[in-house]
Structure formats: C-alpha cells, structure tokens
Amino acid sequence: MTDLRTETLQAFSAVYGGAAASLWSAPGRVNLIGEHTDYNEGFVFPFAIDRRTFAAIAPRTDGMARVASSFADEALEIPLADLAPERLSGWSAYPLGVAWALRETTRGRAAETGFDLFIHSDVPVGAGLSSSAAIESAVAVALDDLWDAGLDRRTLARVGQLAENKAVGAPTGIMDQSASLLGEADAGVFLDCRTLDAEVIPLGFDAADLVLLVMDTGVSHSHATGGYSARRASCEAGAKALGVEALRDLGVEDLARAREALDDETFRRVRHVVTEDQRVLDTVRTLRESGPLAIGDLLDASHRSMRDDFEISVPELDLAVETALSAGALGARMTGGGFGGAAIALTPRDLVSRVEFAVDGAFLEHGYTAPTTFPVRASEGARREQ
Known part of the structure; x- marks a missing residue:
C-alpha cells in the first residue's frame, strides 16, 4: 500500500x-450478499476491501479541472463551468462526473476551485469489485475537502451515485x-437502500480463521449495457403490476400472488429480489446469533437465485462456484452486477490453496x-492518506 501512495504522488508530480x-484513497468493495436489491430499495450487505484507489489533488487558480x-x-481538462454529463465520456466521466455531481449537490455553497487530479488504483477493473465506486469515492472525499463542502459520508455516496447514473450512464x-x-x-455495511440507514456489522472472519476468496473469471461486463438495464426494467414493471412502490415492499408471502399476476420471466426476476432481500436479513x-461459519447456505442460495431466476450468471461463474x-x-x-466478473468463496484459511488449485x-x-x-479482507473505507 505504501508503494501505491508513493507511486501516486510521484506520478502526480x-x-x-x-x-x-493532499492524497486520498477509497476501497473497492465486495458484496457479501444482496445483489440487484439496491435499486429496488431493499437491503444489501457489502464490505470495503483491501484494494484501493488513490487520488492526489491540488488546487488551481484558473477554474480548470484537469x-x-x-x-x-x-490527461483531460475542462473548465469547471462547462461540466455537464453530456460533455463527459470515457474513464474521465467518473472523476469529472463526481465534480459535476458535487457542484449540483452543493449548488454554489462550496468554495469551488479548479484542480489537478491524478488517480492510481489496484482495484481490479471488470471483476465486480466496484473499481468505479472506488474512483468516485476517492474523488468525492478529495473534492469535499478541497472545496470545503462539509458533506457527510452518506451524502457523498449519493454524489457518487449521481455521477455514475448521469455522467457515466450506468443505472x-x-x-x-x-x-x-x-x-x-x-465488518460489513448493512444498508437499507430506501432510508440509507447503514449499520456496521462485525463479520468475525478473522477470529473464525476464514478467508473470502475472490475468483475473477476475466469475463468482461459493463453495467451501462443492456443486461443490467433490462433487469432493472423488469423489476420496475413487476412492482408496478403488483401495486407497490418498489419490490422492497413485497415479502416472501407475496410471491404466490406475484406468480398469478406476472408473466414467468418477470415473476422470476421479482422472486430473486424478494428472496434476496430476505437472505440479506437472514445473513x-x-x-x-451464530457467527460466520453458519452463513454458507445463504451464499449458495443467493447464487442459485441469480443463476436461475435473475439469469445474470455465466458458465465461468457457475464453474468457479x-x-x-x-x-x-x-x-x-457470484458477486456484482453479473454477466461476468467475479465469484466469491468463503473458505477456511487452511483450504484456500486447495480451492485455488481446484478452480484453476x-x-x-x-x-x-x-x-x-x-483473498480480500474487510477494510476501512475512504480516508485521507496525506
């Protein structure tokens, strides 16, 4: 990690x-359980990992963002005054999108100045470990400090989401x-995506001598393409047909009614979200009540639901699992949005090499x-490094 800090500062210079x-960093994340429940106003249970994105920043006096x-x-540059989603593209839409979203959120209350920004990361891209949110979060805390915006972490999360939705175009x-x-x-972050209430829940992996092993299939995916959007549209259609604001408002007891009211595909999409919400609560x-050794069956059931009901797995992910x-x-x-990326395996430490060898x-x-x-460890969230 020290090398990454040094490399970022040297590259900036x-x-x-x-x-x-100043130098800031934010981690990628792995989602322990709760997939495609977030935009349905449900529950998720991710944790920050020990792979980080670093953002070195310095102010400018000419109103330019570089x-x-x-x-x-x-390197790309644009006047702060010209920042708008339709003018952003490629990788720079992530950091510049955050700058735009922060300006939208503060609406002139922040001491906006131009800036030079350099980003360096060891969060794998395309593995479902949210390299994009690591960029957004590192830039968000860096700009919040530079502009003296004074936003709390939950508001900065909304800034990052706004950037990804509007500037990047990923829903x-x-x-x-x-x-x-x-x-x-x-520890994991148990998040209610409707209220944005978040509770830090100890995982106990270290004490139980458990390792969460990430198995990156190398199969690329993109949330801005059709599969993710199609699943979200199915969920919205299912909620509308069942007369609820969001699928969060349905329980497992409502699935019999849903089966009668919906076509088969929409029903299966709904069933995944409803049962996945329950699996998050159960986890x-x-x-x-019982500790981390007892959650394996819930992880397995989550994968089956994503494979069969939500249909977002691929053969490589199924094989890894x-x-x-x-x-x-x-x-x-599998973890992440699907259609590629990574799977995770909760593994006793003394069996990690055996699992890796078998998967290879x-x-x-x-x-x-x-x-x-x-392997990844649950780690601290975004922070100032220097």
Whole structure:
C-alpha cells in the first residue's frame, strides 16, 4: 500500500510539475450478499476491501479541472463551468462526473476551485469489485475537502451515485459508494437502500480463521449495457403490476400472488429480489446469533437465485462456484452486477490453496482462461492518506 501512495504522488508530480496538496484513497468493495436489491430499495450487505484507489489533488487558480490516471495515456481538462454529463465520456466521466455531481449537490455553497487530479488504483477493473465506486469515492472525499463542502459520508455516496447514473450512464444503486465510504475493518455495511440507514456489522472472519476468496473469471461486463438495464426494467414493471412502490415492499408471502399476476420471466426476476432481500436479513441475523461459519447456505442460495431466476450468471461463474464448494468452501456465489466478473468463496484459511488449485484445474479442463484468484479482507473505507 505504501508503494501505491508513493507511486501516486510521484506520478502526480511528473504529470503536473508540482506536488499534490493532499492524497486520498477509497476501497473497492465486495458484496457479501444482496445483489440487484439496491435499486429496488431493499437491503444489501457489502464490505470495503483491501484494494484501493488513490487520488492526489491540488488546487488551481484558473477554474480548470484537469484529470489524469495511471490507466489512461492522456490527461483531460475542462473548465469547471462547462461540466455537464453530456460533455463527459470515457474513464474521465467518473472523476469529472463526481465534480459535476458535487457542484449540483452543493449548488454554489462550496468554495469551488479548479484542480489537478491524478488517480492510481489496484482495484481490479471488470471483476465486480466496484473499481468505479472506488474512483468516485476517492474523488468525492478529495473534492469535499478541497472545496470545503462539509458533506457527510452518506451524502457523498449519493454524489457518487449521481455521477455514475448521469455522467457515466450506468443505472446503478447506492450500495457500492456506501461500502467504499462507510466500511470498517472486519465488518460489513448493512444498508437499507430506501432510508440509507447503514449499520456496521462485525463479520468475525478473522477470529473464525476464514478467508473470502475472490475468483475473477476475466469475463468482461459493463453495467451501462443492456443486461443490467433490462433487469432493472423488469423489476420496475413487476412492482408496478403488483401495486407497490418498489419490490422492497413485497415479502416472501407475496410471491404466490406475484406468480398469478406476472408473466414467468418477470415473476422470476421479482422472486430473486424478494428472496434476496430476505437472505440479506437472514445473513445479518445469522452472523449475530451464530457467527460466520453458519452463513454458507445463504451464499449458495443467493447464487442459485441469480443463476436461475435473475439469469445474470455465466458458465465461468457457475464453474468457479461449484468447484470452490466441492473443494471445501463453506459458501460461494457470484458477486456484482453479473454477466461476468467475479465469484466469491468463503473458505477456511487452511483450504484456500486447495480451492485455488481446484478452480484453476477446472477452468483448464473446460478450456476457459485461467481465473485470477486472491483473498480480500474487510477494510476501512475512504480516508485521507496525506
């Protein structure tokens, strides 16, 4: 982590010819359980991970916003006054979208100045670990400080979501930014996506000698493309047909009525969200009452629901999950928006190598590109580094 801090500051100086005024970071996240429930005003339970995005920043006096990063060749600049979603594209839509969204949120109350910004990260892109929210959250806390906006973490999460929805064009909920901004060590963020009430829940993975293993399939996905949008539209149609504001307002006891009222596909989309909300509540309760060794079945049921009802898994994700379970993982599921990305496996520490070896072998046998596997720990959320 020290190297990433140093690399970010050195790169900032190389690009802009001067020292950064401050350095901020925010983590990616893994969603332990609660997939596609966030935009249905339901419950999610992610945690911040020990992979981070760094944002070095310094003020300018000419009203220009300049952004550069270690993952793009060009630096981009735009007058703050010209920031608008329709003028932003590519990777810079994430940081510049946050600047726009922060201006929209404060509406002139912040001491807006131009800035130079450099971004560096070790959060894998496209793995379902929310590299995008890590960028948004790091930039949000950096600009909040630079502009003396004084926004709390929950408001900054909404700023990041607004940037992703409007500037990037991805119709995501608020889970990712909330995890990145509110996370704590060895704890998850239990979030009510309707009220935005968040509670930090101890996971107890360290004491139980458990590791959460990420298995990145390498299958690329994009939330701004059709699959995610189509699922969201199905959920909205189901809620409307059933006369509720959002699927959050339905319980498992309402599924019989839903089956009668909806076509098969819409019903299955609804059933996933309703049962997934219940699984989040059950996971939090189980952690409190029985500890982390008892949540494996809930993770497994979540994957089956995403595979069969929401239909967002892919063969590589299914293979990773099935193989990890066969090799000794306590529970496993795909994580993230779906159509690629990563799966996670809650694994006893002494079986991690065995699970990794088995998954690598299974992918080789099926002719798939070898996955990238690595453990993650629940870590602190966005913070000032310097």
